[in-house]
Amino acid sequence: MTAPPDDLATRGTVDAETPLAHHPAGHKDELRLWLRLLATANLIEGEVRRRLRAAFHTTLPRFDLLAQLHRAGGALTLGEISRRMMVSNGNITGLAARLEAEGLVERRVSEADRRAQWLRLTPKGRREFSRQSAAHEEWIAEIFAGLAEEERAALFRLLARAKQSAQAALAEDTA
Amino acid sequence: MTAPPDDLATRGTVDAETPLAHHPAGHKDELRLWLRLLATANLIEGEVRRRLRAAFHTTLPRFDLLAQLHRAGGALTLGEISRRMMVSNGNITGLAARLEAEGLVERRVSEADRRAQWLRLTPKGRREFSRQSAAHEEWIAEIFAGLAEEERAALFRLLARAKQSAQAALAEDTA
DNA sequence: GCCGAACAGTTTAGGCTTCAACTATCCGCG
DNA sequence: CGCGGATAGTTGAAGCCTAAACTGTTCGGC
The missing domain is CATH 1.10.10.10 (Winged helix-like DNA-binding domain superfamily/Winged helix DNA-binding domain)
Known part of the structure; x- marks a missing residue:
């Protein structure tokens, strides 16, 4: 379990010298959101795959x-x-x-x-x-039975917003 | 193997005030939610993969x-x-x-x-x-720049609920 | 001490996926 | 007509992923 904590390159990568950005260290939330989105989708997708195979x-x-x-x-x-x-x-x-x-x-x-x-x-x-x-x-x-109908509706709407936001970023990338 | 087809409506989610737009066992909403979740995750994941490869x-x-x-x-x-x-x-x-x-x-x-x-x-x-x-x-x-902070927070929370719901279904399946 | 269950990792077979290079075909335009 | 660029699909190389069978190791109980 023991290993020297590295701290060579790990610290000071992002937040050290961002010049007056709006959120100097503020991209962690988006990252957590993305990781959760990915984990949720993968969890469900994996289960659907298993059931398709089994059944x-x-x-x-x-x-x-x-x-x-x-x-x-x-x-x-x-x-x-x-x-x-x-x-x-x-x-x-x-x-x-x-x-x-x-x-x-x-x-x-x-x-x-x-x-x-x-x-x-x-x-x-x-x-x-x-x-x-x-x-x-x-x-x-x-x-999805554990979600109330209004939760599902809200999630549906927010996913549309997220998709829209992602597509905008993609388009900008290609441009 | 397949669960009895009931029990979803009895959780008080649907039968309260469904504006009769759906069949009695209308699970189409959940399906659309899932497809959108999957599409959104895949869209972003694909873009991240492309950028990791390119950069x-x-x-x-x-x-x-x-x-x-x-x-x-x-x-x-x-x-x-x-x-x-x-x-x-x-x-x-x-x-x-x-x-x-x-x-x-x-x-x-x-x-x-x-x-x-x-x-x-x-x-x-x-x-x-x-x-x-x-x-x-x-x-x-x-x-995710196109989402307001409160949208991101709401999405984060709802994804946790969805994950939780999915995990419950998984556990029930293994039991 | 020994045995069997549990565990860590590897291997194999099969499938999915992409990108890039390729063939064949189509179509617009001079 | 004929040529060149677009398009439809295929192929090959490489990587990712799983399930299942397998090897080697550990550990609890007798």
């Missing part, structure tokens, strides 16, 4: 992809799916391949644009997703 | 492990790190190996318990983490 031998990305097709109500191109899931292109290639191998989705090359491929649920895929989706909704409800 | 050629898990060692102020065993980071054991094996190969951490077999290994920052590791940590804190502050 249906599937994974969250697979479930997500089926959900996108279900929500779209028809076929989507791989590119459109990757945009909606906010993941890379190459990611969808492998994911779609696995789902196709399981017989849950079908692929067809677009006739209008021979670069593109349409993906859609098979009947089996629809059945599977239907079962998974119902269970998933129950799990989520269970996980 | 320091490193990754979030590496940074996290260094942060754990820094926060502990000394050496930690691999098992203790895996508990604090809430990831699996085998995960830390590889992560620690990569950080050791980069000269950022040092390993030593415990003398008291020859199964265990102590991990601690090297001087180089301390220097690196110090630089990364300062930038990281700035990024997070920037990302």
